[in-house]
Amino acid sequence: MSDWYQIVPPESTLMQGDVVFNCPRVVLPDDLTLDSVDRGDFEVDIIYTNAVIITQSCDIGSKEASEILLCPIYPFTSWLQTVDDYILNSAKGHNTKKIVEKAYENLRKGGYSAFHFLNKDNKVSFNDFQVVALNRPFSLNTAIVKQMLKGQQKIVRLNSPYREHLSQAYATLYMRVGLPTNIPRDLASPESYLPTTDFVEDAKKIVKAKEEAAEAKKKAEQASTAAS
Numbered sequence: 001m002s003d004w005y006q007i008v009p010p011e012s013t014l015m016q017g018d019v020v021f022n023c024p025r026v027v028l029p030d031d032l033t034l035d036s037v038d039r040g041d042f043e044v045d046i047i048y049t050n051a052v053i054i055t056q057s058c059d060i061g062s063k064e065a066s067e068i069l070l071c072p073i074y075p076f077t078s079w080l081q082t083v084d085d086y087i088l089n090s091a092k093g094h095n096t097k098k099i100v101e102k103a104y105e106n107l108r109k110g111g112y113s114a115f116h117f118l119n120k121d122n123k124v125s126f127n128d129f130q131v132v133a134l135n136r137p138f139s140l141n142t143a144i145v146k147q148m149l150k151g152q153q154k155i156v157r158l159n160s161p162y163r164e165h166l167s168q169a170y171a172t173l174y175m176r177v178g179l180p181t182n183i184p185r186d187l188a189s190p191e192s193y194l195p196t197t198d199f200v201e202d203a204k205k206i207v208k209a210k211e212e213a214a215e216a217k218k219k220a221e222q223a224s225t226a227a228s
Helices: 032-038 076-080 084-091 098-108 142-151 163-176 197-227
Strands: 004-009 018-027 045-053 068-077 115-118 130-133 138-142 155-157
Touching: 018 068, 018 142, 032 068, 032 130, 032 197, 068 142, 076 098, 076 130, 098 115, 115 163, 138 142, 155 163
Parallel strands: none
Antiparallel strands: 004 155, 018 045, 018 155, 045 068, 068 130, 068 138, 115 130
């Protein structure tokens, strides 16, 4: 097993980073209106997906925590099938290798603010890399989540510091601040930052001093070695 996960007994105390397999999620219709809500005239879908607990462990243990926040988890293969470039190139019969490699690298480096990458581990039933959809959080009653986890033969738990890394990614997504005016992407006049004649002379002196210091240190080390 990798150091990303551990398996704990189903009766263990809930923690952030615990994985709920086949977790029910209520999905409201896209055309839902306030009138239909007032009349109670609408239907909801219930989909089942793996999910990871986002609520802080200390809050889960609080008596006031009546609900637990979770985010869906999808295998990397399934997530790829939602990427526009992957869909388009697959439909045209094009090679998707570069698209897959780019998506993998972006996920690995945290390039998608709405998604978080988790490692794979066959021993915890993660046969593929996992993608946490941070932009699709949902909540369930704490008692229900506890019942579901007790019904599992085991609890897959994300270890530290990967658990905190997930929490940080979730917080970063929702604490972003959009600026009305951004710093320009391109530097308008880079030539204005070229070194002046005076600085060039100073730079030569700095480099020479560093080289002399390095040479003196080298000679001192050689002398110390010879003496020993």
